[in-house]
Amino acid sequence: MSAPVVRAILEHIPVERVLTAPESVEGLSRDQAAWAPYGRPAAVVRATCTQDVVAVVRACVEHRTPVVARGAGTGLSGGANAIDGCVVVALDAMDEIVEVNPLEQLAVVQPGVVNDDLRTAVAAHGLWYPPDPASSPWSTIGGNVATNAGGLCCVKYGVTRDYVLALEMVNGLGEVVRLGRRTAKGVAGYDLAGLVVGSEGTLGIVTEVTVRLRPLPAPATTIAGFFSSLTDAGTAVRAIAAAGVTPSALELIDRHCLRAVDEWKNMGLSADAEAVLLARVDEPGEAGHAQAERVVACFREAGAGWAERSTDEQEADALLAARRLAYPALERLGPVVTEDVCVPKEHVPEMLGRIEKTAARHDIVIANIAHAGDGNLHPMLITPPGDDAAKDRAQTAFDEIIADAIALGGTVTGEHGVGLLKRRGLAAEVAPEVMAMHHAVKRALDPHGVLNPGKVLT
Template sequence: MSAPVVSAILENLPAHQVITDPDSVEGFSHDQAAWAPYGRPAAVVKAASAQDVAHVVRACVRHRTPVVARGAGTGLSGGANAADGQVVVALDAMDRILEVNPLERLAVVQPGVVNDHLRAAAAEHGLWYPPDPASSPWSTIGGNVATNAGGVCCVKYGVTRDYVLGLELVNGLGEVVRLGRRTAKGVAGYDLAGLVVGSEGTLGIVTEVTVRLRPLPGPAITVAGFFSSVTDAGAAVRAVGAAGLTPSALELVDRHCLRAVDAWKNMGLSVDADVVLLGRLDDPGDTGARAAERMVECFRGAGATWAERSTDEQEADALFAARRLAYPALERLGPVLTEDVCVPKEHVPEMLGRIEKAAVRHDVVIANIAHAGDGNLHPLLITPPGDEAAKARAQAAFDDIVADAIALGGTVTGEHGVGLLKQPGLAAEITPEVMAMHRAVKQALDPHGVLNPGKILS
């Protein structure tokens, strides 16, 4: 027998959009955060419009049933996980690019549009959408908005919030509202659109996004450096920043990641280094060439065993592809607990060293990838399948890494979101007074507490 909330949803939506079969709802009940808890939703609603979402939220308010928004499910913090009896609204079918406007340099998209699909559509007009999480071939713009996703290019070009001009969303009362603007400038009222970005579906369910676009950048120069330790690589990151260079990407990949990708994809990656730094500069002409030479000097001065400007763009592209494939490649080795700490650039060497010490102290394998140019580090803690003792050690290492990031003036999440996994870290990072402000905002915008409760705020 259906739960009362499901019957209420079916009053306004056709049955083929409402999934209740237990085996079918399983795949919609969680994201890719392997260690975050989840339950069995009462239903999954395949939304086709903002009005569909509004009907669901109003039914959930009426029956005081939590509702969880879901895109492609590529999240890594449990932000889209549902508990028993909750309702999941799947937005992946709302996948139309409604407008690409070359004059205003903006696009209007539904939340289910895949990041790379938007980038391809913009490129047809000589335009570019910069935020590019590693999951960009699969993740959706709605999910990117929910977590304020960043990516490889954010070191120079910023994160999702920097590109969101306006939003349509369903609020906690089931009303469809519009926030933000289409104009290049605008300061009328509070920046509620900016507030929603990164709120992980706890303040509203996004049903349309207006994003700013940029002109396509020119060809990039790639600089690669090999290092014998993560701390040397971290020193190179600090040196690049101190030199005043602003690369369009500065990525760190360690040998664990390269080996895992090679074993999976047979890409022929074999580098004589424990850590690789990959820098890209898209400044034009002689300016870019001089910056590339300066970056090579920074790498060598920090202890690189080899550093050069790439003359083989196919090889450079393969290394960047390996960076994007690192997480799914490592998942094949066992359950992965993914960190997402961010520290000031000056403390990147120290933080990487502390991660290494945590691995030794807790006897855990930790692979390292990072958006190193802006201090966003992604240590990946790998445990053998079914090894509960190893899992407990990894959790202890995870907690130590979070504490170390905060101690160095950093944050517990740079782009993956708080979700379920980082709630203790958030409580340690912000003061009780600021936590009370968070709770007041949540209460004001979701007075009945139905929008993804239990996420971000414990």
């Protein structure tokens, strides 16, 4: 027999959109965080409109049942993982681009719109939505908002929060509220829209997003540098910042990632180097040319064995594609847990060196990709399938990397969110008084504690 909360939901939502069979809900019960636990939901509801979400939340409040929002399931921290007996509300079918406004340079979208689909739609108007996580071909705007996603361009153009003007959401009482504004300026009241961005569905379920757009940038120039050590590559990152250059992207890929992508896709990319840095400069004209030359000089001065501006755009695009494909390529080798620490740029060389020492100390493979230009590092811990001892060593390494990032003045997550995997890390990063403020906000906006409980906060 269906749980009471499911029967209450069925009074408002057609049965074909309320999934309860174990084989139907299994694939919608977790994200891609390999180590994060997950439970079996009482139901998965495929929402098609805001009122569907209202019906779910109100039923969950009435029956004191947890409700977990889910987008495309590309998360890497367990933030969308089900709890036993909860209701998962899947938002991927809410995928309408409601409005593109070239005059105001904004777009209004439902949460299930895929990041790259929004970018394609606004490009037809000569506009651009900058946040571009590596998962942009699959991840949704709602999920990006939930984790305050960044991406390759964020070193110059910022993260999701910088582009969210307004939100519609369903709060913990089942009320539809609108936060933020459409105007270019506005300082009335608290920035509640900014508060919701990055809250991982613990303060409300977002049902519509108004985002700021920019004019399309000039075509970019790509610069590649090949380094014999990760720390040399980190030194180049620091040198670029010291030179006052802000590239539109500055990405790191190590030999483990290049080899994995090459073995999977046969792209001919494996290089005789420990690390490759890819920089992109999109300033037009002489200014862009001068920036590109400064980047090349910084690469060489930091010890690059080879560094040049790319004259082959196909090769440059292939290297950037390899950066985006690194995670799925490494998944083929075994369970992968991706770290997401961020440190000040001056400490990037030190942090990369510490990661290498951690891998050696615990005898595990740690592959590295990074949004190196803003210090957001993604060491990926790989363990052989079924090797429990390796998993235990990797867990210790995971915790040590978090501790090292905090010790260097960094943060436990730059864009993936806290979810389940980083709750202890967040508690270590913020003061007890600040954690108490987090809990106070949670209680105020979710008084019955039904919105994604057990995530983010300890």
